[in-house]
Amino acid sequence: MAKSGSIMVLGGGVAGVQAALDLADLGYYVYLVEKKASIGGVMAQLDKTFPTNDCSL
Amino acid sequence: MAKENAVEKEKEMTQEGFDPKILGFFCHWCCYAAADSAGVSRYQYPPNVRVIRVMCTGRIDARFVVEAFRCGADGVFTGG
């Protein structure tokens, strides 16, 4: 039986989003499943991040 | 022409609220994005700036700045 070319990513925080993006870039169809109404997770709540103090959005 | 300009200038000077014409060069990734975000938050600021979007402030050439002033800008705001 053939393998499926799609992948499910459970959790839409920074790790989930990054994994989904890379998988899509690698040629797979990705289902990104998130509990909340928007993706981004905790990182979207952060103001700035060290050490560069870049904005996190 | 010169005379007209002088008259115009005097008019502007005597007007109570002189409304400057300002040209902005905004970086696509930074300042332009910040300006969009200000809109989303409905912040209010004076309507005097007209914006030219560039991909990076590095694009801005001295000619653009000088030309803007020649063309009647009272100020040029470059935002990275």
Add this chain to the structure above:
Amino acid sequence: MIVTEASRQLLEDCGVDSDRLSLEWASAAEAPRFVELITGYVSKIRDKGPLGSSDGEVSRDTIKRRLAAAVKAAGARKPRTLLGNLAKKLSKSGDYSKEAIANGVKAKVLPAMRSERISHELRILLSEAPLDMKSLCTQTGASAEELEKIMAPLVKKGLISQKKGKIALVAGE
């Protein structure tokens, strides 16, 4: 920013208050900072009044003529090469301090930009009417000595002529 500093010094050279040019940074997340910057800047320009009315600025007409010449100067090869080389040098040294940039531009780039500007302005002025040395000096803001130097190659190329104290564009240019 080296280009901004060059623009600033070129504007000053044309008699424009260089505070009218502002370079600020606001990251994508800094909407409030952006609003603060823009609001502050607009009110600063409002206080300065229209171009040509701020302290130390020359008349609006003169400014406009000089700026027209300055655009050409900013596009001219020699000052641009000097600017590029300065940028190269600063990027190699990694020294992007305000002083290093300002001093670098002042020493390496401004003189060439200024003489290009004066050279172009000269031709703009003369295209209207022949003028004597003294009024050329007043109009361009250059010293007689400086003007002589700038005019020399133009005279040599036969672009302008100098007769009886009157300087004129050679027809056909």
Add this chain to the structure above:
Amino acid sequence: MEGLEGKPGQFTAKVFQEPRYINEDLCTACGMCTMYCPRPVVDTYNERLEITRAPHIDYAQAIPSSYYIDAKACLRVNFETCNLCAQTCTAGAIDFSQKPKRLELEVGAVVLTPGFGRVDAAVLEKYGYGKYPDVVTAFEFERLTCASGPTEGHIVRPSDNKTPKKIAFLQCIGSRDETCGNGYCSSVCCMYAIKEASVAKEHEPDLDVSIFFMDVRTMGKGFDEARRRAQEKYGINVIRARVPRVDQVDGRLALTWTSDDGNHHSGIFDMVVLSVGLESPEDAQILSEIADIELNHYNFCSTRVDAPLSTSRDGVFVAGAFQGPKDIPESVTQASGVAAIASELLAEARNSKTVSITYPEENKALEEQEPRIGIFVCHCGVNIAGVVDVKAVRDYAASLPGVVLYEDPLYSCSQDALKSIAEKIKKNNLNRVVIAACSPRTHEPLFQETLRSVGLNPALVEMANIRDQCAWVHAQEPDAATEKAKDLVRMAAAKARLLTPLEQPTVDVTPGALVLGGGAAGMSAALSIAEQGYNVVLVEKSSQLGGNLRRLTWTLDGENAKAVLKELISRVDAHPGIEVITDSTVESISGYVGNFTSTIATGKKTRLVNHGVTVIATGAREYKPKSYGYGESPRIVTQLELEEKLARGKSFLKNARNIVMIQCVGSRGDDMSHCSRLCCTQAVKNALKLKELKPDCNIYIFYRDMRTYGFYEDAYREARRKGIVFLRYSPDKRPEVVKQSRGIKVRAFDRLLGEDIEIPANLVVLSAGIAPGDNQELSKILKAPLTSDGFFLEAHAKLRPVEIAVDGVYLCGLAHGPKSLEESVAQAKAAAAKATIPLAKGKVAVAPIVSRVDQDACIGCGICESLCPFNAIRLSKVGKRKKAQTITASCKGCGICASHCPTLAISMGGFTDEAIMAQIHAFSGQECSEG
């Protein structure tokens, strides 16, 4: 997720989807629904510090960028009343007929990234949280410091909304605390506390900020440096103590603590911030049952050192904080790594499920004609039209040169409006389009698609931002806003006239990779790329594979490092897709992403290798101590030397009574400025081993901060329990190793006693740090920048941790910075994922905004080459002279080359000099002829 059945390659996942009650395709994110909703809801995005309404969006930049209705609060959903929002929504997006859905997804693999959970409120109660309003969590404090937060970045005490004067941060709340079941270290709190403290100081310079640490654990790359700067710049007080409780005294907060010299202290603060740790996700248990995976004793996902991203179930992978507490760069790294592993599993099914879109051919003839501009001035419901006189702007647009069509759609981005725009472009033979609406940052791609769908080049659309940067921000000045909108439209039209079709350049990719370095990272990366179906050439400088891993015997987790090494080497040797070249170095690399050519030197012989991507995994080495008598006695060794000794047997310990270890040898300002991250764990690991082999020996460890982060904390605790003595020293009072006629003595200052002590030592073990390899040469060859510590510099510390500034070159392992074996493997997988992306695509697409050099005008001065931040422009010989040429695959379109070109020979796609000048002239309004 409700269920997961099947096997690797063929899973069926059951997913339950809740309704949003707002149609994402119709919602324009105008916010009217939130404004009209009568039902308040606490805003969890702002850590419950603010109130929103039932229909809302979490934050302005949220994706999907549509609002949703909180079903728990909505009156319509629960009581069938209200319905106000549906009436106010002009886009008709509100849809209460939506029902929850159960989906069954056929997937080949599952990636678990549920993130982390929050420490239970009960744990926080003993610090007065919930009882005293001015005790807040660091998450809440983060929102207070944030400009887009509830207080717009003003730091205020919740009790009276006044600015506090003294703030205390308490570390290790719910971490390193067995009483709450969290014996591990959360790894991120030290750094985030320092960050929040610095941001707070930036907002309120007069603040007095103290942070109470047990150990300052800033072991991330560049973190120690950032900490030092923050301490110096902001004068943050670092206090080493654990505060047991918080009391309220006269409306302020009282803390008492004991410093490590044994003295008691107390202080009064206005606000206390609890640096709460990261827990396993709340539903970890449920998830483990549904997905059938094992958890560790802290309820995080259980993984192995050599396979940190694989769960106990094949085909189910894990990344991020669920695998163990970690910060953003590590989460991002693991995420990319997990993509590589899933891709290894499913390589044969690549591209089988992806969707591609086709477009009609471009109508070149039409594009070349005189500009025929269509201008669409969008109402955006009332968003624009409520302020700007849209009809007046539309009519004004009609007067502009070249305009043949002018319209004012209600919502230009809606599906039906897009269709109508497409039809009108065709019908009126338009070849330029101006959309006066919202921001090109968000919507330009949409309209570009519309152009492509009717056979126009996507570069022929220009947007005027009359919403985000006009109507929304000048709501009180409709006349001025209308004038501004006219000016913006005029400028956009002026630019549109000069827009030219831009090629969408693509570059073919050589389907192979070059991996530099044959250590654990290099081998892991090579294996992953090869497993994904691409050839790899692996170049190793020494005569055998293994790198630093050869020197390890066991890992802290009790795994056999030698076995890990053996397995890696045999897999690499056996893989048909990997060619190993030992005793070799890279002499030169030319080319760019997709097409590199490298010269590999083996002894005196050289050969050429063509490859599409390059992975740097050149490792690092153990620092060679220059002090503490190293090299003067066989009894003074480094940790790795000790490990090698131990691997050979324990006979050398026969007479050992006292063993002294000294931390931070070479690191943290001793000789190198960085923290080597691993040495604390390495010391604890070896100390435990010594204790196991010779239980009656005394072991003393002199340290500055014990940085046994994450689950390594367990080993640290065990070491203390087993009687290993930990003594803190400060850098101005380092221990001294004194050689005597009969042996060695270590003299050091004991903080508790307040005086010097002397320990006769049978063995002194120096925890020598990790020094960068000889990266200078390679850095020059690749034009890959190094950090001031000599490691390779990643493209972005947080978001692009395995990429470097040069496209097509990736980074992993110790070459990037000190890290554990587990972290190296994860990072190697991440580099493999990133490196495989261009290989899998086969082509590198390039944004058409790149620079172009006019070869006739170029004088070959090389200014552009040296200024380009992306190495995307190079001089090469054309005929007799050198000319600059853009490497389109690397160019980002920043335009520095163009603005510095002495002969104006460089132009930028979509942002030409002419177009910008035209915008400037249009800005002036009056005829502003060429000067």
